[in-house]
Amino acid sequence: ETGVTQTPRHLVMGMTNKKSLKCEQHLGHNAMYWYKQSAKKPLELMFVYNFKEQTENNSVPSRFSPECPNSSHLFLHLHTLQPEDSALYLCASSQETKIHQPQHFGDGTRLSIL
Amino acid sequence: TQLLEQSPQFLSIQEGENLTVYCNSSSVFSSLQWYRQEPGEGPVLLVTVVTGGEVKKLKRLTFQFGDARKDSSLHITAAQPGDTGLYLCAGEMLQGAQKLVFGQGTRLTINP
Numbered sequence: 001e002t003g004v005t006q007t008p009r010h011l012v013m014g015m016t017n018k019k020s021l022k023c024e025q026h027l028g029h030n031a032m033y034w035y036k037q038s039a040k041k042p043l044e045l046m047f048v049y050n051f052k053e054q055t056e057n058n059s060v061p062s063r064f065s066p067e068c069p070n071s072s073h074l075f076l077h078l079h080t081l082q083p084e085d086s087a088l089y090l091c092a093s094s095q096e097t098k099i100h101q102p103q104h105f106g107d108g109t110r111l112s113i114l
Numbered sequence: 115t116q117l118l119e120q121s122p123q124f125l126s127i128q129e130g131e132n133l134t135v136y137c138n139s140s141s142v143f144s145s146l147q148w149y150r151q152e153p154g155e156g157p158v159l160l161v162t163v164v165t166g167g168e169v170k171k172l173k174r175l176t177f178q179f180g181d182a183r184k185d186s187s188l189h190i191t192a193a194q195p196g197d198t199g200l201y202l203c204a205g206e207m208l209q210g211a212q213k214l215v216f217g218q219g220t221r222l223t224i225n226p
Contacts, residue, residue, distance in 0.1 A: 042215075042216040100145050102147070103147075105157050105158070
């Protein structure tokens with residue numbers, strides 16, 4: 001139990017579908033992150049939120065739309081995805097975005113695009 | 115070109131053996147973090163090294179940060195099957211708010 005819960009754990013969707021990934025942290029942290037983990041590629045940072053404000057968008061295509069309604073919840077809205085978007089999507093949180101803060105990861109959502 | 119190169123990418127050894135994995139870069143980092151990720155789970159932080167030349171020990175695991183803060187190594191003594199997993203290093207960029215850059219990982223298998 002890491003204190004960061006992601007749902008669903010697995011998701012299969014067609015390219016025309018719209019779905020959302022959810023992340024909830026119970027650690028009292030103020031910063032939350034979305035990462036993409038593909039086979040044979042390093043973990044890629046997608047978005048960073050600090051105190052509900054987006055502070056980083058790492059050139060992510062607009063078919064991925066994040067939402068952070070409060071410091072405990074983070075969503076990733078998906079629409080018209082491509083097969084190359086199939087990956088493990090990891091959510092993480094940290095106390096703040098200051099340096100040397102450890103990040104706590106959820107167990108991820110395994111996304112498959114048909 | 116990856117900012118952080120980890121080597122080897124795959125390592126399979128017998129229980130009881132010692133091993134070292136490496137994390138190298140041409141860039142300077144304010145810190146380096148090591149994570150272990152097991153199948154079906156997210157990465158879990160093992161250690162953060164901050165000072166050049168710093169050595170940290172976690173039971174049978176020894177972590178070292180290079181003097182120039184560009185590289186790091188992880189040494190495991192008397193490896194056990196429970197050490198099996200994907201070991202990720204992550205460098206914290208020197209400027210600005212925290213931004214972690216991950217290596218591609220070393221997949222370690224310890225055979226009984």
